[in-house]
Amino acid sequence: MKYCYTLKLCIAKPTMTAFVYAIFIALVFSFDSFSHASTASTKFGGGGFEEVALLTWKASFENHSQSLLSSWNGSGHCNWVGIGCNKACRVIHIDLESFGLRGNLSTLSFSSFPYLLSLELSNNSFYGTIPPVIGSLSRLTYLRLSNNQLSGRIPEQIGMLTSLVDIDLSENNLAGSISASIGSLSNLISLFLDDNQLSGCIPSTMGNLTSLKDLSLHLNQISCSIPPELGKLSSLTNLRLSGNKLTGSLPPELDNLTNLENFDICYNKLTGHLPNNLCLGGSLRSLLAFNNSLIGRIPKSLMNCTSLRHVRLNRNELTGNISEDFGLLPHIYYIDLSYNYFFGELSIDWGMSYNLTFLRISNNELSGQILPQFAGATKLQVLDLSSNHLVGKIPRTLGKLVSLFDLTLRENELSGNIPAEIGSLSKLQHLDLAGNNLNGSIPKQLGQSVNLIKLRLSRNSLTEAIPIEISQLKFLQNLDLGNNSLTGEIPQQMGNLQMLEILNLSHNRLSGSIPSSFSGMSSLTSVDISYNHLEGPLPNTRVFQDAPFETYRDNDGLCGNLSGLMRCSPIMSNGAKSRSDNKVVLWIVGSVLGISLLLGIGIFLVLSKRMGTTESEPRRGAVENLFVIWSYDGKLVYENIIEATEDFNARHCIGMGGYGTVYKAEFPSGQVVAVKKLHTSQDGEFASLSSFNREIHVLTEIRHRNIIRLYGFCSHPQQSLLVYEFLERGSLQKILSSEEEALGFEWTKRVNVIKGLADALSYMHHDCLPPVIHRDISSKNVLLDSDYISHLSDFGTARLINPQSSNWTSFVGTFGYAAPELAYTMDVNTRLDVYSFGVLTLEVLMGRHPGDLLASLYLSSGLSSSSDLSPPTAYNILLIDVLDKRLPLPRNQVAGAVVLAAKLALSCLHPIPQCRPTMQIVSLELSKESPSLQYSLPMITLGQLYNVNFPTS
Ligand SMILES: *[C@@H]1O[C@H](CO)[C@@H](O)[C@H](O)[C@H]1NC(C)=O
Ligand SMILES: *[C@@H]1O[C@H](CO)[C@@H](O)[C@H](O)[C@H]1NC(C)=O
Ligand SMILES: *[C@@H]1O[C@H](CO)[C@@H](O)[C@H](O)[C@H]1NC(C)=O
Ligand SMILES: *[C@@H]1O[C@H](CO)[C@@H](O)[C@H](O)[C@H]1NC(C)=O
Numbered sequence: 001m002k003y004c005y006t007l008k009l010c011i012a013k014p015t016m017t018a019f020v021y022a023i024f025i026a027l028v029f030s031f032d033s034f035s036h037a038s039t040a041s042t043k044f045g046g047g048g049f050e051e052v053a054l055l056t057w058k059a060s061f062e063n064h065s066q067s068l069l070s071s072w073n074g075s076g077h078c079n080w081v082g083i084g085c086n087k088a089c090r091v092i093h094i095d096l097e098s099f100g101l102r103g104n105l106s107t108l109s110f111s112s113f114p115y116l117l118s119l120e121l122s123n124n125s126f127y128g129t130i131p132p133v134i135g136s137l138s139r140l141t142y143l144r145l146s147n148n149q150l151s152g153r154i155p156e157q158i159g160m161l162t163s164l165v166d167i168d169l170s171e172n173n174l175a176g177s178i179s180a181s182i183g184s185l186s187n188l189i190s191l192f193l194d195d196n197q198l199s200g201c202i203p204s205t206m207g208n209l210t211s212l213k214d215l216s217l218h219l220n221q222i223s224c225s226i227p228p229e230l231g232k233l234s235s236l237t238n239l240r241l242s243g244n245k246l247t248g249s250l251p252p253e254l255d256n257l258t259n260l261e262n263f264d265i266c267y268n269k270l271t272g273h274l275p276n277n278l279c280l281g282g283s284l285r286s287l288l289a290f291n292n293s294l295i296g297r298i299p300k301s302l303m304n305c306t307s308l309r310h311v312r313l314n315r316n317e318l319t320g321n322i323s324e325d326f327g328l329l330p331h332i333y334y335i336d337l338s339y340n341y342f343f344g345e346l347s348i349d350w351g352m353s354y355n356l357t358f359l360r361i362s363n364n365e366l367s368g369q370i371l372p373q374f375a376g377a378t379k380l381q382v383l384d385l386s387s388n389h390l391v392g393k394i395p396r397t398l399g400k401l402v403s404l405f406d407l408t409l410r411e412n413e414l415s416g417n418i419p420a421e422i423g424s425l426s427k428l429q430h431l432d433l434a435g436n437n438l439n440g441s442i443p444k445q446l447g448q449s450v451n452l453i454k455l456r457l458s459r460n461s462l463t464e465a466i467p468i469e470i471s472q473l474k475f476l477q478n479l480d481l482g483n484n485s486l487t488g489e490i491p492q493q494m495g496n497l498q499m500l501e502i503l504n505l506s507h508n509r510l511s512g513s514i515p516s517s518f519s520g521m522s523s524l525t526s527v528d529i530s531y532n533h534l535e536g537p538l539p540n541t542r543v544f545q546d547a548p549f550e551t552y553r554d555n556d557g558l559c560g561n562l563s564g565l566m567r568c569s570p571i572m573s574n575g576a577k578s579r580s581d582n583k584v585v586l587w588i589v590g591s592v593l594g595i596s597l598l599l600g601i602g603i604f605l606v607l608s609k610r611m612g613t614t615e616s617e618p619r620r621g622a623v624e625n626l627f628v629i630w631s632y633d634g635k636l637v638y639e640n641i642i643e644a645t646e647d648f649n650a651r652h653c654i655g656m657g658g659y660g661t662v663y664k665a666e667f668p669s670g671q672v673v674a675v676k677k678l679h680t681s682q683d684g685e686f687a688s689l690s691s692f693n694r695e696i697h698v699l700t701e702i703r704h705r706n707i708i709r710l711y712g713f714c715s716h717p718q719q720s721l722l723v724y725e726f727l728e729r730g731s732l733q734k735i736l737s738s739e740e741e742a743l744g745f746e747w748t749k750r751v752n753v754i755k756g757l758a759d760a761l762s763y764m765h766h767d768c769l770p771p772v773i774h775r776d777i778s779s780k781n782v783l784l785d786s787d788y789i790s791h792l793s794d795f796g797t798a799r800l801i802n803p804q805s806s807n808w809t810s811f812v813g814t815f816g817y818a819a820p821e822l823a824y825t826m827d828v829n830t831r832l833d834v835y836s837f838g839v840l841t842l843e844v845l846m847g848r849h850p851g852d853l854l855a856s857l858y859l860s861s862g863l864s865s866s867s868d869l870s871p872p873t874a875y876n877i878l879l880i881d882v883l884d885k886r887l888p889l890p891r892n893q894v895a896g897a898v899v900l901a902a903k904l905a906l907s908c909l910h911p912i913p914q915c916r917p918t919m920q921i922v923s924l925e926l927s928k929e930s931p932s933l934q935y936s937l938p939m940i941t942l943g944q945l946y947n948v949n950f951p952t953s
């Protein structure tokens, strides 16, 4: 399981305890009200008013919502769905949670329901304000309106509902300040007002709510300081105030809160000390206070707080000796103390926190050594102790931390060798040891950490040559070895680092010439080789030819056309040139060989056919027949195509792609094929011809049920043609854009199309060597056959990740499907396809391109900071609101499959490429039996879906 930052780390969902408690209370009260009702109920049939009131309310809903309440007809409202009555037939419960209703509360005649105990309308789309007349529900114990679109202020009259035990108004657009009248609700146990636009101060009257166990005000605009009266809430177990604008110091009265389980004040502007007795009751599990300006030491009660699991105090001004202030925390799994002023040595206690997965104490004043016992925390995934004053050696035992994904020890005073054991950390993706006093050679074992993406060893005293084994790190994107004392030549094999974007070898003693293999490193966007003893020509690729002087200055004999370099002598440049000529020749030979092979297969098929040895099924046989004839007599087939398409008459055109027009050709024999005629571009044919060659090359190597079959090809000076199997239903785009066809394309078929695509991409990325990246996945390029099986097509821009692959072309992909990082990185990797797959999957589920939804999904692109809290704007959108409205909602198993597909799609759209799952994982997840839904479909929000992380490697 890979570590990825989630947005809402700081916010946990309301606990069940309050919920259960409230139901209990509601039950107790319903008996009570029954006795009232039986005496108070009148002969005039109060129930009649209720029925009229409910029908009037329903009539004000939108049509679709009305149809959801079809049982609300005739008389006998006590049997209507969502309505509960007491024995006197008076309404005591209205429970329409997650019904998908859209309506208004102002049309509900609250005064008709004097016996109402619970009003549960969460997870719908109620809009408008909460009417003040709600104050007439004098028996109400339970008011849950969360996750709607309610706006306006919380009416002051809410203070009249003194029986209330549970209020949940979270996830709405309520604004204004919280009325002081709320202090009258002395029976209140849970108060959830989080995720609204509430402003103003926390009313001091809240101190009267002495039964309160849950208080959630997070994600609002609440300002002022925390009122000291909150210290009176000694029953409080969950206090969540994060993501507001609270200022001032934490009042000392909060010391009275000794029973807290969750204390969350992160993302405010609070100062002062943490409350002293947070863990006095021994229940504290989660202490979240990051991004404030808290000062002073860690309170004593935390020293032996064995209940702690999750601690985030990063980015404050806390101080103290860390080995004295924290004892053994046996259950802790996540602790971030970075960016504070903690000092002292790391205690060996950390090594006994066996569930610890995340430990970050970077940017503090820690001293002493990293002790070998530290490695007892074998579940560690992230260990970041950077920017401290740690000394001594890096313990070899760190090699036992097999789950480690990020090891960052940069900017310390560590010395000695880099232990070879680090190479056994096969999950490691980031290794940053820069800015220490490490010496010795770079261990060749690092080549075994095959998942490394970032390797930074700069500013140390490393010696000897760069080990050849480094070139085995095929996922490496950033390699920084600058400012060491490395000697010898740059290994030729480093050209294998096809994903490498940033390479810094500056300030070393490297000699010899830059390996010719470097011209094949097509992802490279930044190279720094300055201050070495290199000589010979700079590779003739853009990254070197556009390099600024600073990045190649001060070498012994580099030559080239760049300023500050001598011209290469004729022998040298000729040498370089002839080498690249050779390459072209080799490539042509390779292509010719490839094509001959294809022809060879064709001839073999002809022969075996003639000899009657093939026993293919008849349907297949017909097609192979064509292929055979064509390879055998290309001219004849070409003529047949011209004839069948009436010389490419627009009448036969079935589609347009970026690189060509597709025609349907029906041969006299009855066989039907799709013919793609490549555009002949005005400025020579080279552009499309190269994509033609690429497509052939890729397609001849790929065989998969969800990838279109290429039957043959035809390269003519004027016209290049590709002949594919014909797929009856045409492109996904066409089907989705037609009302009629979209109706027939029901959920099971859609899910299968998504699965097929995932399989195809998983095959291309993980079963082909080298991996094939499609680079232009869009609904235009997915074709469906008569059984709605998806076939991926159009490899015009695909590029094999191997040294012979073509040079960089400026923009690939279709607008609207391209991953955001394409805007700033030239790195082409499989994660781009994963992103486009995510877009396409949403498109299949929504019936249209997700467009603006994409932008709002990941509003804050500053996600790279682990402490980002701002939720994206699409967080509250209901899944059913985005699903294709032309189809009825999916049910049962199919609903589970749709939800899973949506969940995977959202994870594929993660703005950080490394946090996207691989296609292998996506394909695997989709092939599992669909999970049954945890919640009913209508209440699932996109936010719930995308908080889930799939393992990414
Ligand atoms: C009225 O409600 C009953 C169930 O209570 C339902 O079976 C019937 O179809 C409904 N009638 C209409 C016209 O919606
Ligand atoms: C809360 O703590 C303060 C001191 O910080 C004390 O004066 C006050 O009496 C306490 N209140 C309650 C209700 O315990
Ligand atoms: C924490 O526990 C240790 C060992 O059990 C004990 O010596 C120490 O006094 C305790 N510290 C506090 C503040 O309770
Ligand atoms: C460690 O985590 C596992 C799984 O979450 C849990 O079952 C176990 O009790 C935890 N152990 C400790 C010591 O907290």
Ligand SMILES: *[C@@H]1O[C@H](CO)[C@@H](O)[C@H](O)[C@H]1NC(C)=O
Pocket (backbone or CB within 6 Å): 458, 459, 482, 483, 504, 505, 506, 507, 526, 527, 528, 551
């Ligand atoms: C390469 O590293 C050196 C120091 O290690 C640094 O000064 C230089 O700016 C880096 N080059 C680039 C292009 O970032």
